[in-house]
Amino acid sequence: MRNVVVVGGGVMGSAAARTLSRHAQVTLLEQFEPGHDRGSSHGSSRIFRLAYPDPFYVDLAAQALPLWRELEQESGQELLDLVGAVDHGPRERVEPIEAALRAAGRPCEVLHPPAAAERWPGLRFDEHVLFHPEAGRVHADRATAAFQQVAAKSGVDVRHGVRVASVTPARHDRVEVVTDTGEVFVADAVVLAVGGWAADLVARTVPGLPTLRVTQEQPVHFPAADPLSWPSFLHYQGATGSEPGAYGLGSVDGVKMGFHGVGPQVDPDHRDRTVDQAALAQVVAYAEEWVPGVDTTRAVASTCLYTLTPDHDFVLDRHGAITVLAGFSGHGFKFAPLIGGLAADLVAGRRVPQRFALGAR
Structure with missing residues (x-):
C-alpha cells in the first residue's frame, strides 16, 4: 500500500485524506488546532x-451534490441544507446563469422582484430574479470535521499542530516532508492543500503555479427571524453588474453577508485580523438598503482568507509525486468532496480537467 502525506487539514486536504484512505496509508498534517479560524x-x-x-x-457542482450526501451517510452528520438560492441583478448577468442551469436540465424559476419579495420578505430584489432549489448551505466546521472523522476511522493518522517547512523530492521517486521542528516524513506521494500558504510553500515546491493573491475577507453576521429558513442569495450590483457582488445566506449564527473578493492582500502568517470598520460599515449600509429582514444594529464581523487565481479557476495538478490543490478563489468549498476524489485520481496518475493544470494560465 502506498504511503501518502497530505499537508493541510482544511476542507480540501481533509477531503483528499478521506478519499485517499481507501487505497493508501495516509498521514494528514495540519499546522493549527482542530476547528481553528486562521484559514478558509x-x-x-x-x-x-x-x-x-x-x-x-454547473457540471462540477452537480457531481459534488451526491458526494455531500454520501459524506453525511458515512459521518452521521447533517452537513448540507438545500433551502434554495436566488440570484438577482442586471438581466445580462442573471440570464446566462439561467441558461446554463436549463441546459444542464437543472430546475430554476424566474420571478418578478415583487413576487420574490413576497416569497422572501426579508430581502429586496433588483431587476431580474432567478430562483434555483438545488442550493443552500454547507456547515463548514462540521464538514471539515466530518471528512477528518471518516478519514481517521479509515486509518488516516490525523496530526494537528504540525507545521511543514519544506517538501522536496527524495531518492527512489519518493518525497521528503520536513516540519519546522525537524521531523521528517518520507512518502510515495504528497498532496499540498495549504490554502493561503500555497503562495509560499507550493510556489517553493513545484513550477508552474499561477500568481496567487491572498486576501483577508470580512463576512458579517446579522440577527434575523428564523435565519435557517432563508435562501442563499447573490446580488450582482450596478447597471452592468460591475460593482462588488454581494452574497448572503442563513446560518446558525444569523444571516451571513459580505462582498466577494474585495479584501486587502495579506500575508497569512502576519495579518491583522482586526475588523475593518469602514468595510463593516459598507456591508451594514448594503443590508440596510437590500436586506430589511436583518437587525443591522447588531452586526458581528469576522475575517477569513481567500486564495485567488487570476481567472478564479482552481489549481489541481500533479508534478512528479507532488499533487497540488490550491487557489479555490472564494467559491471552492462547495466542491470539496469532488476535489478529494480528484486529488486521489491525481495521486494514482489519472487525469483531471486540464483547465486546472499547473501552467494552464
Missing part, C-alpha cells in the same frame, strides 16, 4: 449552489 475553512456556513454561468462549473 472555518465557520458555520458556506453557500452550496449549482448556479454558474459557466456550464463547466
Whole structure:
C-alpha cells in the first residue's frame, strides 16, 4: 500500500485524506488546532449552489451534490441544507446563469422582484430574479470535521499542530516532508492543500503555479427571524453588474453577508485580523438598503482568507509525486468532496480537467 502525506487539514486536504484512505496509508498534517479560524475553512456556513454561468462549473457542482450526501451517510452528520438560492441583478448577468442551469436540465424559476419579495420578505430584489432549489448551505466546521472523522476511522493518522517547512523530492521517486521542528516524513506521494500558504510553500515546491493573491475577507453576521429558513442569495450590483457582488445566506449564527473578493492582500502568517470598520460599515449600509429582514444594529464581523487565481479557476495538478490543490478563489468549498476524489485520481496518475493544470494560465 502506498504511503501518502497530505499537508493541510482544511476542507480540501481533509477531503483528499478521506478519499485517499481507501487505497493508501495516509498521514494528514495540519499546522493549527482542530476547528481553528486562521484559514478558509472555518465557520458555520458556506453557500452550496449549482448556479454558474459557466456550464463547466454547473457540471462540477452537480457531481459534488451526491458526494455531500454520501459524506453525511458515512459521518452521521447533517452537513448540507438545500433551502434554495436566488440570484438577482442586471438581466445580462442573471440570464446566462439561467441558461446554463436549463441546459444542464437543472430546475430554476424566474420571478418578478415583487413576487420574490413576497416569497422572501426579508430581502429586496433588483431587476431580474432567478430562483434555483438545488442550493443552500454547507456547515463548514462540521464538514471539515466530518471528512477528518471518516478519514481517521479509515486509518488516516490525523496530526494537528504540525507545521511543514519544506517538501522536496527524495531518492527512489519518493518525497521528503520536513516540519519546522525537524521531523521528517518520507512518502510515495504528497498532496499540498495549504490554502493561503500555497503562495509560499507550493510556489517553493513545484513550477508552474499561477500568481496567487491572498486576501483577508470580512463576512458579517446579522440577527434575523428564523435565519435557517432563508435562501442563499447573490446580488450582482450596478447597471452592468460591475460593482462588488454581494452574497448572503442563513446560518446558525444569523444571516451571513459580505462582498466577494474585495479584501486587502495579506500575508497569512502576519495579518491583522482586526475588523475593518469602514468595510463593516459598507456591508451594514448594503443590508440596510437590500436586506430589511436583518437587525443591522447588531452586526458581528469576522475575517477569513481567500486564495485567488487570476481567472478564479482552481489549481489541481500533479508534478512528479507532488499533487497540488490550491487557489479555490472564494467559491471552492462547495466542491470539496469532488476535489478529494480528484486529488486521489491525481495521486494514482489519472487525469483531471486540464483547465486546472499547473501552467494552464
